[in-house]
Amino acid sequence: MSRLIGYWGRLCALFIISIMLILIGFILFKGLPTLELSLFFGDTAPLAAMMGLQPVWEGIWPACVGTLTVVLCAVSLASVPGIASGIWLASAPDKPAQKVFGLAVDILAGIPSILMGLFGFSLILLLRGSFFPQANASLLLASFCLALLILPYIACATQNALSSLPKQLSVTGAALGMTQWQVTYRLLLPQAKSGIMSGLMLAIGRAAEDTAVIMLTGAVANAGLPGGLLQRFEALPFTIFYYSAQYQSQQELNMAFGAALVLLILTSIIFALLAAIVRGRNRSKFGPVKSLIKEHIC
Amino acid sequence: MMFKTCSVRLVAIFTLLMSSPLIADELSAFDKMNGQLNIAGGTAHIPVMKKAARQIMGHNPKIHITIAGGGSGVGVQQVAKGLVDIGNTGRALKNKEMNLGLNSFPFAIDGVAVIIHPQNPVDDLSQQQIIEIYQGKITNWRELGGQDRQIHLFSRDEASGTRSVFSKKLLKGAQLATNANIVPSNGAMKTAVSQDMGAIGYSSVGYIDNMVKAPRYNHIMPTQEACASGEYPVVRRLYMNTKGVPNALTQAFIDYIYSEQGAKHIQASGYIALDAQP
Amino acid sequence: MQSHKLTLKQNSWMQALLMTLVVTSGLLLFAVFCFLIWFSLPVFFTETTSVFSLKWQPEQGRFGILSMVFGTLSLAFISTSVAFIIALGLNSFSLLSRRRWLVALLRSLLRFMAAIPTVVYGLAALFLLLPLLRNGLQLGSGYSLFAAVCMLILLILPVICVMLDNITTPLWQQYALGAQALGFSPEQTYMQVILPHCRVNIGGAALLGFNRAIGDTMLPLMLAGNATQLPSGVFDAIRSLTAHIALVIATDQGGEAYNSLFASGILLLMCSACICLLSRYLMGRHRLEQPE
Numbered sequence: 030m031s032r033l034i035g036y037w038g039r040l041c042a043l044f045i046i047s048i049m050l051i052l053i054g055f056i057l058f059k060g061l062p063t064l065e066l067s068l069f070f071g072d073t074a075p076l077a078a079m080m081g082l083q084p085v086w087e088g089i090w091p092a093c094v095g096t097l098t099v100v101l102c103a104v105s106l107a108s109v110p111g112i113a114s115g116i117w118l119a120s121a122p123d124k125p126a127q128k129v130f131g132l133a134v135d136i137l138a139g140i141p142s143i144l145m146g147l148f149g150f151s152l153i154l155l156l157r158g159s160f161f162p163q164a165n166a167s168l169l170l171a172s173f174c175l176a177l178l179i180l181p182y183i184a185c186a187t188q189n190a191l192s193s194l195p196k197q198l199s200v201t202g203a204a205l206g207m208t209q210w211q212v213t214y215r216l217l218l219p220q221a222k223s224g225i226m227s228g229l230m231l232a233i234g235r236a237a238e239d240t241a242v243i244m245l246t247g248a249v250a251n252a253g254l255p256g257g258l259l260q261r262f263e264a265l266p267f268t269i270f271y272y273s274a275q276y277q278s279q280q281e282l283n284m285a286f287g288a289a290l291v292l293l294i295l296t297s298i299i300f301a302l303l304a305a306i307v308r309g310r311n312r313s314k315f316g317p318v319k320s321l322i323k324e325h326i327c
Numbered sequence: 328m329m330f331k332t333c334s335v336r337l338v339a340i341f342t343l344l345m346s347s348p349l350i351a352d353e354l355s356a357f358d359k360m361n362g363q364l365n366i367a368g369g370t371a372h373i374p375v376m377k378k379a380a381r382q383i384m385g386h387n388p389k390i391h392i393t394i395a396g397g398g399s400g401v402g403v404q405q406v407a408k409g410l411v412d413i414g415n416t417g418r419a420l421k422n423k424e425m426n427l428g429l430n431s432f433p434f435a436i437d438g439v440a441v442i443i444h445p446q447n448p449v450d451d452l453s454q455q456q457i458i459e460i461y462q463g464k465i466t467n468w469r470e471l472g473g474q475d476r477q478i479h480l481f482s483r484d485e486a487s488g489t490r491s492v493f494s495k496k497l498l499k500g501a502q503l504a505t506n507a508n509i510v511p512s513n514g515a516m517k518t519a520v521s522q523d524m525g526a527i528g529y530s531s532v533g534y535i536d537n538m539v540k541a542p543r544y545n546h547i548m549p550t551q552e553a554c555a556s557g558e559y560p561v562v563r564r565l566y567m568n569t570k571g572v573p574n575a576l577t578q579a580f581i582d583y584i585y586s587e588q589g590a591k592h593i594q595a596s597g598y599i600a601l602d603a604q605p
Numbered sequence: 606m607q608s609h610k611l612t613l614k615q616n617s618w619m620q621a622l623l624m625t626l627v628v629t630s631g632l633l634l635f636a637v638f639c640f641l642i643w644f645s646l647p648v649f650f651t652e653t654t655s656v657f658s659l660k661w662q663p664e665q666g667r668f669g670i671l672s673m674v675f676g677t678l679s680l681a682f683i684s685t686s687v688a689f690i691i692a693l694g695l696n697s698f699s700l701l702s703r704r705r706w707l708v709a710l711l712r713s714l715l716r717f718m719a720a721i722p723t724v725v726y727g728l729a730a731l732f733l734l735l736p737l738l739r740n741g742l743q744l745g746s747g748y749s750l751f752a753a754v755c756m757l758i759l760l761i762l763p764v765i766c767v768m769l770d771n772i773t774t775p776l777w778q779q780y781a782l783g784a785q786a787l788g789f790s791p792e793q794t795y796m797q798v799i800l801p802h803c804r805v806n807i808g809g810a811a812l813l814g815f816n817r818a819i820g821d822t823m824l825p826l827m828l829a830g831n832a833t834q835l836p837s838g839v840f841d842a843i844r845s846l847t848a849h850i851a852l853v854i855a856t857d858q859g860g861e862a863y864n865s866l867f868a869s870g871i872l873l874l875m876c877s878a879c880i881c882l883l884s885r886y887l888m889g890r891h892r893l894e895q896p897e
Contacts, residue, residue: 031790031792031793031795031796031797032790032792034693034694034697034701034792034795034796035697035701035791035792037693037694037697038694038695038696038697038698038701038702039698039702040694041691041694041695041698042694042695042698042702042707042711044691045691045695045711045714045715045762046710046711046714048759049714049718051733052726052729052733052759055729055732055733056725056728056729059732081388082388083385083388084381084384084385084388086377086381109626110626110627110629110630111630113622113623113626113627113630114626114627114630114631116623117623117624117627130627130631132882132885133631133634133635134634135881135885136877136878136881136882137634137637139813139816139817139820139877139880139881140637140820140873140874140877140878141819141820141821141822141847141873141877142820142822143820143822143847143850143851143873144637144641144870144873144874145637146850147641147850147854147866147867147870148637148640148641150854151640151641151644151867152640153410155640157408157409162409165365165410166410177633177634177637180630180633180634184630208612208613208615208616209616209620210615210616210619210620210623211612211616214619234720237722238722238723238724240722240723240724240822240823241822241823241847241851244851245851245854249367249393249394249395250394250395250396251377251380251393251394251395252391252393252394253384253391253392253393256363256391260363260391260393261365261393261395266722266724269724269725269728270724270727270823270827273724273727273728273731273827274510274511274512274514274515274518274827275512275513275514275515275517275518276514276518277514277517277518277538285728286728289722289724289725289728292722292724292725293721293722293725296720296721296722297717297720299720300716300717300720303720304713304716477745479745479746481746484831484852484853485663485853485862486853502662502665503662505660505661505662505672505832505833505834506832506834506841506842507832508746508748508830508831508832508842509830509831509832509833509844509852510831511852522735522736522739523739523746523747524740525746526746
């Protein structure tokens with residue numbers, strides 16, 4: 030009877046591997062032939078398009094730049110508060126304040142991302158009604174909402190990294206007369222660097238692929254290169270969603286597949302970097318590897 | 328031989344030089360402008376807006392035009408709140424929307440027609456048949472003289488001007504069946520119907536090309552000419568709406584759409600251009 | 606060498622900066638909850654009945670979101686149960702199999718699956734699965750609960766699998782040798798020693814998957830058809846709460862449809878928060894253990 034689990038296990042493994050091969054193979058099959066300059070720049074000259082001298086139509090270059098911009102903005106907004114929160118959470122994990130904060134961070138790591146988009150939308154309404162009547166869906170708002178979305182991941186990763194360091198480090202530092210800040214900054218953070226880096230990588234991956242938040246707070250189908258923080262922008266995941274639902278020609282369908290392939294390559298690079306960091310951490314002396322996937326990890 | 332080629336080249340250059348003032352005239356209004364123009368709303372307008380934006384941004388890269396869809400409801404809501412400069416609608420403004428201080432600029436005539444898969448043999452549908460299909464009373468193409476295939480209903484979301492025109496003028500207010508698949512735009516409707524042999528949907532007449540087939544409605548073929556002449560009854564105008572008096576860039580854009588170049592873009596997208604209202 | 610006073614001053618400055626950042630993040634996170642609750646208050650103080658009814662027909666003035674709630678729940682329950690069973694199978698494979706290279710490959714594949722963007726899953730399904738359902742198997746228009754469930758299973762499988770791995774691997778290392786000495790076969794060890802020992806923690810892992818399934822927007826929006834009906838079978842089109850929010854965001858403020866938006870939001874938030882707390886409680890003992 031228990032033998033069945035062995036068969037079932039093998040069947041599942043075979044099933045998953047073949048399904049993923051089919052899916053990835055399909056994306057590669059449809060996307061690779063479209064990978065050429067005209068996918069990115071349409072019929073505009075590449076150099077002029079990259080300098081922003083001429084707008085790009087029928088190409089995914091603005092979407093690529095838009096995605097990179099919004100991810101960069103979101104991560105820069107969220108990284109310092111996230112690391113600070115992680116440090117604070119790890120410094121005294123049993124106090125009630127830390128517990129409540131940890132709970133809030135945990136819940137926020139799990140909420141549907143469209144609620145973050147809804148939050149951004151209601152934020153515009155509130156701001157327009159009160160003291161900032163120029164508020165609008167924009168790059169700034171989208172990066173802000175994305176930053177709130179990825180804050181829990183950075184905080185949790187930092188907390189895990191710091192709490193898996195041995196107690197001797199901070200105790201020895203205190204014994205030597207270092208202040209708490211010196212202990213954190215000069216002893217703990219350098220040792221936890223790889224954990225924090227992996228948290229940042231996770232956050233970058235999450236920000237790059239999220240569609241629901243940017244859909245409601247500033248991504249549009251046609252906007253050219255991001256014109257500024259207070260303007261709308263294009264993004265790769267939204268482009269894929271838009272063109273897959275309403276392609277009017279083979280060329281637009283190719284754009285959708287090309288964009289999907291580009292996004293897949295981007296997230297695979299981030300995944301590979303993450304794996305490299307984790308492997309490096311495995312060889313370090315302190316602490317075992319924690320699982321670092323997009324489930325809540327507090 | 329060389330003389331002939333030379334003269335052909337000279338004539339070509341001469342014609343180009345002579346015509347460029349004409350083109351440049353309509354675009355020269357944008358010469359000294361810069362800034363951002365946000366457009367949102369009806370999805371039927373998007374092809375026209377895209378063509379116009381392409382010309383304008385190509386002429387003056389300092390102008391930045393963003394175009395979003397979302398349906399006529401989005402257009403009204405966002406322009407009333409000031410989130411966009413031009414809100415496109417595929418229907419006339421309702422009374423409570425008029426009270427928000429919006430100015431309407433109708434720029435094209437369009438129709439709303441039923442669309443089916445190109446290989447669907449059904450050629451003619453009466454109004455009563457369409458009403459019953461969308462109420463869910465007729466469920467198989469066989470009952471309409473087609474193949475033995477289940478009817479798959481496609482409809483638009485509530486913000487859509489196309490849907491409200493379809494619902495008021497064609498369905499005469501009949502209740503839509505709840506099992507209709509909802510798609511968010513004209514383009515998505517066209518894509519969905521072109522992939523499914525049993526599908527039936529409705530879209531702007533300007534979007535109809537060889538990806539889908541439009542059966543005759545009460546024996547009238549839905550074409551732009553039929554819409555303009557009034558023969559095809561389910562017509563609507565495409566409107567640009569602004570809040571109050573439009574600013575310089577917005578006014579220039581609206582004037583461009585009403586100009587000859589704009590009329591060419593409108594026709595190329597499959598609609599019939601209207602002149603500016605005095 | 607800094608003077609002692611300078612070091613102390615620097616310490617207090619940095620501590621203050623740290624606390625400011627933490628308080629800011631805390632306030633922002635709290636603001637997310639507050640906004641959603643504040644904007645959904647009108648729902649509960651006006652017509653309560655109209656939003657929590659079954660029919661969504663805005664032209665007739667009915668704005669009930671219960672069919673969307675049912676859509677979300679059926680999507681989440683079906684995909685979580687199937688994904689859980691597959692995850693158990695994969696977990697047993699990774700513990701029991703003698704082909705360690707295959708197990709390593711499978712583990713990396715699962716982590717890679719978590720890195721794939723959701724829209725890419727949706728795109729692949731749109732052009733592989735839907736034509737199969739529509740033309741090959743003739744099961745409706747292709748946009749259905751079934752299509753969304755299939756892709757959701759692939760989405761939440763890595764989440765459950767990785768948590769299961771974390772739970773069962775240290776247990777296996779602890780008990781496998783002893784169980785073998787007592788005469789259990791590896792499969793019997795897994796089924797009768799390991800699984801019963803950690804069934805509470807495994808429940809927590811399944812809840813995490815359930816949470817992920819409730820919260821996803823793009824797959825139901827692209828694949829489930831968005832029809833506002835109670836599905837009578839797995840091949841009917843449904844609309845999930847998340848897709849409902851994405852579709853209806855463009856309606857008038859203050860209207861009933863707008864209220865339905867925030868009612869959906871608050872339902873999702875409450876559901877997600879409760880599941881999160883429950884799964885924390887169930888996995889609590891595990892979380893404090895350090896996997897060796």
